[in-house]
Amino acid sequence: MSASLLEIRNLSIKFRTENGPTEAVKNVSLSLKEGGSLAIVGESGSGKSVTALALTRLLASPPAEYASGSILFKGQDVLGMNLEQLRKIRGKEIAYVFQEPSTSLNPVYTVRNQIAEAIKLHRPDVKNVDAEIVRWLNTVGIRDPEKRMLDYPHQLSGGMQQRVMIAMALSCEPSLLVADEPTTALDVTIQAQILAELKRLRTEFNMGLILITHNIAIIQGLCDRIAVMFRGEVVEYGDTTSVLRSPQHEYTKALMTCVPRLGSKEKRLKTIDYSWLATK
Amino acid sequence: MITDTDNPVLQEAQLIESPARGVWRRFLRNKVGVVAGIFIVLFFLTALATGLGSLGGIYYPYNPNTTSLEIKLQPPSLAHWAGTDNLGRDVFSRLLNGSYISLTVGFVAVSVSLLLGVVVGAISGFFGGWVDNIIMRVVDAILCFPTFFLILTAVALLGPSIINIIVVIGLVSWTGTARLVRAEFLTLREAEYVRAARSLGAKAPALVFRHILPNALAPIIVTAVISIPGAILTEASLSFLGFGVQPPQATWGNIITDGKTYLLDAWWLIVFPGATIFVAALSFYLAGDALRQAAETRSERK
Amino acid sequence: MLNFLLRRLGISVILLFFISVVSFLIITLTPGSPYPWGEMNPKVSPQMKENFRAKFHLDEPWYKQYYLNMKGLFTGTLTSIKDDRPVLQKIGERLPATLLLNILAITIALSFGLMLGVYAARHAGKLPDLLTCIVAFVFIALPEFWIAGLIVIGLVKFTDAPILGTQSYGVDFPNLFAMGLDRYWHLALPATVLALGGIAAQALYIRASMVETMRQDYVRTARAKGLPQDVVFYKHALRNSIRPLITGIGGLLPALIGGSIIIETIFAYPGIGRMGYEAVLERDYPTLVAMNFIVASLVLLGNLISDILYAVVDPRVRLE
Numbered sequence: 020m021s022a023s024l025l026e027i028r029n030l031s032i033k034f035r036t037e038n039g040p041t042e043a044v045k046n047v048s049l050s051l052k053e054g055g056s057l058a059i060v061g062e063s064g065s066g067k068s069v070t071a072l073a074l075t076r077l078l079a080s081p082p083a084e085y086a087s088g089s090i091l092f093k094g095q096d097v098l099g100m101n102l103e104q105l106r107k108i109r110g111k112e113i114a115y116v117f118q119e120p121s122t123s124l125n126p127v128y129t130v131r132n133q134i135a136e137a138i139k140l141h142r143p144d145v146k147n148v149d150a151e152i153v154r155w156l157n158t159v160g161i162r163d164p165e166k167r168m169l170d171y172p173h174q175l176s177g178g179m180q181q182r183v184m185i186a187m188a189l190s191c192e193p194s195l196l197v198a199d200e201p202t203t204a205l206d207v208t209i210q211a212q213i214l215a216e217l218k219r220l221r222t223e224f225n226m227g228l229i230l231i232t233h234n235i236a237i238i239q240g241l242c243d244r245i246a247v248m249f250r251g252e253v254v255e256y257g258d259t260t261s262v263l264r265s266p267q268h269e270y271t272k273a274l275m276t277c278v279p280r281l282g283s284k285e286k287r288l289k290t291i292d293y294s295w296l297a298t299k
Numbered sequence: 300m301i302t303d304t305d306n307p308v309l310q311e312a313q314l315i316e317s318p319a320r321g322v323w324r325r326f327l328r329n330k331v332g333v334v335a336g337i338f339i340v341l342f343f344l345t346a347l348a349t350g351l352g353s354l355g356g357i358y359y360p361y362n363p364n365t366t367s368l369e370i371k372l373q374p375p376s377l378a379h380w381a382g383t384d385n386l387g388r389d390v391f392s393r394l395l396n397g398s399y400i401s402l403t404v405g406f407v408a409v410s411v412s413l414l415l416g417v418v419v420g421a422i423s424g425f426f427g428g429w430v431d432n433i434i435m436r437v438v439d440a441i442l443c444f445p446t447f448f449l450i451l452t453a454v455a456l457l458g459p460s461i462i463n464i465i466v467v468i469g470l471v472s473w474t475g476t477a478r479l480v481r482a483e484f485l486t487l488r489e490a491e492y493v494r495a496a497r498s499l500g501a502k503a504p505a506l507v508f509r510h511i512l513p514n515a516l517a518p519i520i521v522t523a524v525i526s527i528p529g530a531i532l533t534e535a536s537l538s539f540l541g542f543g544v545q546p547p548q549a550t551w552g553n554i555i556t557d558g559k560t561y562l563l564d565a566w567w568l569i570v571f572p573g574a575t576i577f578v579a580a581l582s583f584y585l586a587g588d589a590l591r592q593a594a595e596t597r598s599e600r601k
Numbered sequence: 602m603l604n605f606l607l608r609r610l611g612i613s614v615i616l617l618f619f620i621s622v623v624s625f626l627i628i629t630l631t632p633g634s635p636y637p638w639g640e641m642n643p644k645v646s647p648q649m650k651e652n653f654r655a656k657f658h659l660d661e662p663w664y665k666q667y668y669l670n671m672k673g674l675f676t677g678t679l680t681s682i683k684d685d686r687p688v689l690q691k692i693g694e695r696l697p698a699t700l701l702l703n704i705l706a707i708t709i710a711l712s713f714g715l716m717l718g719v720y721a722a723r724h725a726g727k728l729p730d731l732l733t734c735i736v737a738f739v740f741i742a743l744p745e746f747w748i749a750g751l752i753v754i755g756l757v758k759f760t761d762a763p764i765l766g767t768q769s770y771g772v773d774f775p776n777l778f779a780m781g782l783d784r785y786w787h788l789a790l791p792a793t794v795l796a797l798g799g800i801a802a803q804a805l806y807i808r809a810s811m812v813e814t815m816r817q818d819y820v821r822t823a824r825a826k827g828l829p830q831d832v833v834f835y836k837h838a839l840r841n842s843i844r845p846l847i848t849g850i851g852g853l854l855p856a857l858i859g860g861s862i863i864i865e866t867i868f869a870y871p872g873i874g875r876m877g878y879e880a881v882l883e884r885d886y887p888t889l890v891a892m893n894f895i896v897a898s899l900v901l902l903g904n905l906i907s908d909i910l911y912a913v914v915d916p917r918v919r920l921e
Contacts, residue, residue, distance in 0.1 A: 037325075077825055109827030117825075122818040127840050137826050187826075331735065440616050442852070443904060444624075445896045447859025448877060452889060453627055455881040532744055536863060539746045540878060555746070566754055573747030580742035588738065 030088035061248035114188035120180035124172035178209035325593035332589020338582035361389035393549035411469025416476025424484025524587035528580035699872030714803025722811030740801035854903035
């Protein structure tokens with residue numbers, strides 16, 4: 020029985036805005052086992068990114084407030100940690116890959132500089148840092164890593180930038196990788212490649228993976244469990260295959276019908292019908 | 300409440316408030332800005348009163364142009380709050396009288412430069428391409444001029460009348476606004492709603508005046524407010540060097556010039572006018588900055 | 602990189618030409634008597650006027666005048682109306698003083714501005730930030746002639762400190778060090794007053810830039826990597842925020858040169874600012890033309906330097 024890696028219990032997060040506080044995350048409970056994979060699916064504003072960023076308290080706070088609940092990572096509550104402990108987890112245990120690779124890398128430092136920074140911080144015992152960098156760039160499928168690592172981010176294509184981000188995240192050998200819409204900003208063809216990489220890397224390193232996306236179509240085959248979020252709440256949560264095959268919640272059903280299918284005779288794309296909200 | 304969707308999610312999220320009200324509301328929350336704003340209103344009212352009002356009587360303690368040599372160069376006292384100058388004129392009254400000139404120069408010069416800047420910037424930003432290129436080169440060139448020196452030379456040679464000063468200051472300082480307006484237009488031109496309007500068949504004038512300009516208005520107004528003290532300070536500096544509006548008409552700057560020779564003995568001739576200029580300029584700067592913060596769009600704030 | 606430099610240099614030369622033509626036109630085309638003598642002066646004979654006109658080419662078409670003036674400038678033969686001395690020589694005597702003053706002022710403005718701006722950004726939104734911003738606006742709103750005047754009056758009235766000119770008169774200095782110190786003292790005060798507005802402006806630019814940068818995605822990545830806040834702030838954010846500092850240099854120089862006029866006048870500092878002012882008072886056209894040219898060149902040089910610095914700091918510019 021694999022150990023519990025992450026347990027989110029009744030998490031609620033509020034944001035202070037000029038119009039008063041808004042609840043971005045309402046009473047969310049999720050869990051992840053070691054080496055497990057979870058997809059959090061929802062539309063914009065559903066709270067999925069906020070939940071993901073909360074895992075290492077990356078939200079700007081003010082205006083964010085961790086109102087209640089707990090986030091247990093390997094048994095310890097992240098919300099109760101001090102900055103020292105938090106920084107030990109960030110990057111080393113929980114690593115992130117963000118949506119926009121073109122702006123997520125610092126434009127004035129080379130790829131090498133930025134990855135080395137992470138390695139030196141979390142794995143000070145590594146003697147040959149450059150060799151490590153090359154190894155990881157290779158792992159994510161970048162050709163000519165010795166040359167590429169001397170490049171600046173703007174000299175790389177979007178797909179390569181994202182691979183660099185993944186390499187940088189993995190180079191510290193984290194237990195959990197949180198990927199927030201990692202392929203949304205990329206071409207469809209590159210999307211498939213990156214997702215395949217993530218799948219491969221996950222199994223290869225037995226790493227936990229949380230994948231945030233609004234695109235329900237990509238998670239099959241990649242994530243064991245799925246949580247569907249809507250307006251801050253988890254409306255459906257379970258095994259990927261069963262949820263996708265027979266969704267219980269109205270919203271999930273609506274999401275499923277929206278996915279266009281090749282070969283269908285439909286002439287119009289479907290949109291989400293919110294009429295079910297009236298019954299709540 | 301008017302909503303334009305039947306999506307309950309969006310319905311709840313919509314708070315209909317016109318952007319102008321939002322800016323005003325946020326501005327009022329900024330204490331510093333409000334205090335500065337009050338000062339500006341005071342200055343403005345003073346200028347208005349002295350500009351329109353009669354000399355002497357209810358508007359001034361003394362006639363600002365009456366000389367009486369027997370009371371010349373007197374330090375501040377109960378009778379003369381800011382002392383008298385070298386010709387026996389009451390400094391305080393002259394300060395009040397000068398507010399009209401100084402503020403007018405400030406406002407009108409900025410209006411000139413604003414007009415120029417907006418027109419040039421709009422053309423440049425809207426049409427883009429080679430038009431933009433050429434205009435920007437010219438703007439770059441003008442920015443390289445040592446402006447104060449140029450203003451000084453021009454005013455000195457043209458003659459220091461109030462019109463000349465206003466025009467010269469205006470002609471030299473429009474570049475900042477032009478750059479700003481151009482940047483706004485370039486961005487807004489590509490905005491979704493502009494494209495939408497275009498696709499619906501809107502022609503250039505409609506696009507510019509109905510869609511783009513109103514949205515570019517906020518930074519333009521902020522720039523205008525922030526430029527006013529610059530113009531006032533320039534006019535004051537010109538006056539100090541002797542090339543501002545000439546006496547006997549009082550301006551904040553030339554009260555100092557008039558007494559330049561007596562400076563070491565009559566400290567009030569420089570302290571009070573300078574302080575007035577300082578407070579006026581500071582008020583505009585602080586209010587302008589508060590306005591800028593209030594006008595920042597949502598994406599910039601969060 | 603060399604390409605970039607050559608291109609910038611080329612553009613600068615063209616700009617210089619353009620600026621010199623425009624300033625020349627402003628100077629020559631403005632109405633008013635060009636003669637240094639009063640209109641009603643009975644001692645002035647028509648012959649004197651003739652000679653004057655011939656000597657300064659006042660009857661030629663403007664472009665010829667421009668050419669002749671420029672030629673005179675570059676060969677050092679352009680002479681001043683006021684005292685008949687070659688303009689270049691006069692400028693040469695006073696330029697170093699002004700350069701020294703302005704360079705010191707720029708250094709002060711940039712370094713203190715940077716420190717102040719970074720400090721404010723570090724505590725963004727809290728009291729130290731608000732106070733710093735208000736102080737900055739105070740500096741900008743201060744009329745230069747006022748603060749300079751106040752300082753001069755204050756020092757003269759309440760202390761015996763000698764401040765005018767570049768060095769104290771009639772004092773024997775025991776050694777070079779003491780003299781250097783005295784010189785520095787005479788230079789530092791006007792330079793600081795000159796720099797006040799620049800410090801404030803730079804501080805505000807840097808602060809705004811830093812606050813903007815801290816909201817960037819790559820800063821979030823740096824934090825997510827587990828880097829301590831200091832590293833995030835100083836290594837990741839600062840380098841990306843320096844750009845306005847460098848652009849500031851471009852804008853700082855023209856402003857300082859303008860300010861020099863007033864500061865030099867009040868502190869009785871013998872630089873070209875003062876000379877320019879006197880030339881304006883006396884309508885000494887050749888001097889004005891030359892001064893405009895020199896000043897414009899200095900400004901363009903400053904811009905060129907700031908462009909080079911840009912390329913050094915931002916690899917994206919370098920690799921174009």
